[in-house]
Amino acid sequence: HMCDRPKNTNVRLSLPAVCIVWQTAMIILFGVFIRYNEESDTHWVEYKKENNIPSDIENDFYFRYPSFQDVHVMIFVGFGFLMTFLKRYSFGAVGFNFLIAAFGLQWALLMQGWFHSLDYTDGKIKIGVENLINADFCVAGCLIAYGAVLGKVSPVQLMVLTLFGITLFAVEEYIILDLIHARDAGGSMVIHTFGGYYGLSISWMLYRPNLDQSSRLQGSVYHSDLFAMIGTLFLWMFWPSFNSAITDHGDGQHRAAINTYLALASTVLTTVAVSSLFQKHGKLDMVHIQNSTLAGGVAVGTAAEFMLMPYGSLIVGFCCGILSTLGYIYLTPFMEKYMKIQDTCGIHNLHAMPGVIGGIVGAITAAAASESVYGAEGLINTFDFEGEFKNMVPTKQGGHQAAGLCVAICFGIGGGILVGFILRLPIWGDPADDNCFDDEPYWELPEDEESIPPVLQYNNHAINKDV
Amino acid sequence: HMCDRPKNTNVRLSLPAVCIVWQTAMIILFGVFIRYNEESDTHWVEYKKENNIPSDIENDFYFRYPSFQDVHVMIFVGFGFLMTFLKRYSFGAVGFNFLIAAFGLQWALLMQGWFHSLDYTDGKIKIGVENLINADFCVAGCLIAYGAVLGKVSPVQLMVLTLFGITLFAVEEYIILDLIHARDAGGSMVIHTFGGYYGLSISWMLYRPNLDQSSRLQGSVYHSDLFAMIGTLFLWMFWPSFNSAITDHGDGQHRAAINTYLALASTVLTTVAVSSLFQKHGKLDMVHIQNSTLAGGVAVGTAAEFMLMPYGSLIVGFCCGILSTLGYIYLTPFMEKYMKIQDTCGIHNLHAMPGVIGGIVGAITAAAASESVYGAEGLINTFDFEGEFKNMVPTKQGGHQAAGLCVAICFGIGGGILVGFILRLPIWGDPADDNCFDDEPYWELPEDEESIPPVLQYNNHAINKDV
């Protein structure tokens, strides 16, 4: 088994090779396939006239760019800093998050482009701001998975995890959104459920029975917990933008933002309640505050664009704050002990479980939709009952939503087992069991001499001489 | 008196109870009262046609959402991290800020909704993005108050402070903006003056004569000061969005952003000047840089939408940088020693005093407004001289502004005394005098063993053995 062989964490050849070769491949594929769409091409000035578009402000850039930037912050600062909580793995958290997101978004533009933005007249993928958002979304799935294996894998393994993760994501997304015609504005199913189970399955495949040899490093320090709060808060604040970024112009974006804002607020209170209630002396646990406060945003993802109603959003957030925090207290230790799933960041409680809840909420809300609440046109608009789906009805849509959720779970678990199998090959430079959660194998580290105050330096000098 | 009784900081029952019960109440009240407004409801597609709205981009979401997100960052990262400066109260700073803001915004949507967004046809509050901004604004008043009592109260007390603070805010806001018809775009009066005096009065009611028993913790460390600068900068940068978030579409938002940008720039220079001038050796004090640099944004709040002129904004910022920094040097120690007001973050210098200045600047600028500067239509638009106020004139408006300022001060002081009285009850789990400014009573804390460098660990080992 993995832990029995001596480990070589030197990635001096493999990491540069992967980065250079894959980036070169991206350049070639982009050269062959990717072009600007009509709104980002210089021909826009003519396109506007031909389509009687009265103003530049109708360019999709102005509808979506602020949301895009918020999502971008969530991907790089949000996910990156959320994972800095470990005392000696902060470089790996924020640095490898940066690396795999930067690679993943390129590969996502291609993969999603082939499925969704291919112009059949010239065989090119035409991209605009919505593609950038979707690429960031696609990357989110892999970053979620990173959370489960944080500190236990090499950067080369993470690149492989991302390559396959993006590929699987694009396929399941196509099946769920296009073939099954499920709606999933904020990606409860396609992003969180898939990403969560993908990461958990990989972690299960890479189970380390002797991981307790690194237990000295599997905790936080005061300031690393504060760095993690930067990640938490930027995720929390910008989640309304995440869930509304690609919904319909107008009321769709507006409503999705409101629902997410409310669900997240509600989650904070129940997270605090459960965190306090289940600790000796009622003290709050930073792990819960950093993570479970976000569960409401996950769970409201699918239904955010629906008429979930403000109180509905609060209820979803209420339940998820409780369940997610209980997950950290009971489920994570249980899964490690009895199911051999080591989940460093607790992504099951933050993404997988709330994602499934989000899928279910979406299915129920869709099935319960009615013309009296949505209006006739509103119902068609919201659920996109057009084209080949113009005979769709809400109850049937509810079934399709549930089917979408199943696809996401299957792709997550199946894909994770497959990729986990690949990642078990003894060639990737992963750390030994007593060297996990440590930046030392992959990073040049500064010597933290300044943390010895002068008085102590003097005393130690004295000690060395006199004692 | 408070400090004479033994303290029990265990909030294991009270905190969860308050969170769960109040959150449940929110769900019920939202269920009864809160619905989407016409721009966030699926009926928007029909509403657009009926009202000849040519494009989705005319949805208020696109006018206000970027500003909303900036304000949201100020509330959660800005206020939260600004208060992390204490060496051992950073969890409480950012964590309790998170908790009370998440609760406060829900209660604010209800309270402000009843006053401002109630649809009398069906008795429902109709919410959209502007309500979210206003809820964040409302919360800001309570977060300001938190600054005065930082480190000296329990989370349960903070929840009570917020419940009453939001309620008082909504009432004084209704009186000032609707009954008195004062203008207050950036909330110099309704947010900063009210919030400042509310917090100071509470702190006065909760005076701790033996607080010096916690003086070892009432300071910063190098990196906690850097975390606080994250808060400072996000407040500083996004303040133009704060002051312009709910002003009139078009020139109103545009002008408010410019005025605030300029006032804040000017404040930085005079803060640096005074900080250096009043220290031995001319060294800068981080407390001033973290706080007084923001005073210009507070003071330009009311007049930001007026024709204050770019140089006018610079003058306001100039004065406030000086006064606020002098406040930290002279006034805060004076207030603690002679007035029994212990103001942890110096909110008097950052919010209360600049808020009052902002109210006065607003009154003068309004009184001096003229058609020659504003244009006939511009004057009516800017001061909303319409409906029952269509016979209003600038000089009279100036008087109304001054009246509004008085109301804000009275509500702040009166409300603070009332709430302070409630918070003195010996049931809230607040810390003892020698246990203030410490996360230990309310948070599970990591053991910071990593801050001992290996060489020292070895030496200590040697000491334990040899000495």
Added chain:
Amino acid sequence: HMCDRPKNTNVRLSLPAVCIVWQTAMIILFGVFIRYNEESDTHWVEYKKENNIPSDIENDFYFRYPSFQDVHVMIFVGFGFLMTFLKRYSFGAVGFNFLIAAFGLQWALLMQGWFHSLDYTDGKIKIGVENLINADFCVAGCLIAYGAVLGKVSPVQLMVLTLFGITLFAVEEYIILDLIHARDAGGSMVIHTFGGYYGLSISWMLYRPNLDQSSRLQGSVYHSDLFAMIGTLFLWMFWPSFNSAITDHGDGQHRAAINTYLALASTVLTTVAVSSLFQKHGKLDMVHIQNSTLAGGVAVGTAAEFMLMPYGSLIVGFCCGILSTLGYIYLTPFMEKYMKIQDTCGIHNLHAMPGVIGGIVGAITAAAASESVYGAEGLINTFDFEGEFKNMVPTKQGGHQAAGLCVAICFGIGGGILVGFILRLPIWGDPADDNCFDDEPYWELPEDEESIPPVLQYNNHAINKDV
């Protein structure tokens, strides 16, 4: 030479004097010259009618404000935190960055206003949101220069550096953009090339042969590297907004954002590759991740609004990641040893060299532009072949771009030598050679006693008694 005289770092008179006097001058000049433009003035309501503007959403505020705020974050948090990497100069990094940016943007509004926004009918500069963006851009040049001299100069010297830097910037910008008619959307030439060489020349003039006396402080600690990553990521994420902030409405902004997003993604992979390949054991160096990952954004600045094509952006990023990282490994030590240029932050590798590459890429891309790719109208729009330049052709434009690059280099080097000469005067309060990279001369520092864990405090107590 400088290092031979005794040093007095007391700036108690000079710093306040400079701040107060210059700020007062700003107020006077703003009073004489600066007014709101037609979109931020209350007359907008009339202006709209006269110009048949159908909606407030056509106000430039809504096209540019989200980008402005992103740029604002880059200036204050991005540059400020990027420079916090030194173990004991983080206050100076973020604090002096704050000071000089706040001054610089005011002076930039005036200098750029005289050249670009002067209304000849009344002799006033009329400002709106685009002026705020340009002022932030102008400041960026000086903040880049600060990176070269970080830790080696006094705040008063930085104010002088900024005063002259802004002035030189406004002149070279006018020559390059208006007289030469070069295009430079993201400022590869006018911002990065100029700012880079300006800072390097100043650093060369202020060469300190005995700087190794401060070498104990010229490094990072674990958490200071994490603070720096906050700066890196906010620069990286918002760079698409930077390069698109002042490009043409519609497709121009859209395309510039896409190109920058892609170039930056590509840079990350090649930076990681080279960083790993050139270190013993393949470990990554935080210096490279913090800085070189940004080089692609610099290098795509000029051509971001052109039809660079998505693969073209990836290629630019690919090359810059490699060159910039190699620069940190080989060029920075070489320049210090043989050229007497001490470049604290390595701005040559992050700004100067990528800026020159960006200028060259811009010249080539412009020269290669054709109607078949751009469309007839698109070509005119993109390169602004209108008015006195209506007979311009792409090949000639390429030459003008190259000429613009030369002007930027000359202004940078010439201006830097001039200002460096002034900064060598022995009156500015700069630190001694053994006191560089230290906040102690200019900041009141907290005593970091908390970093001694209790067990050690006890032991030291024992030592003091027993040894």
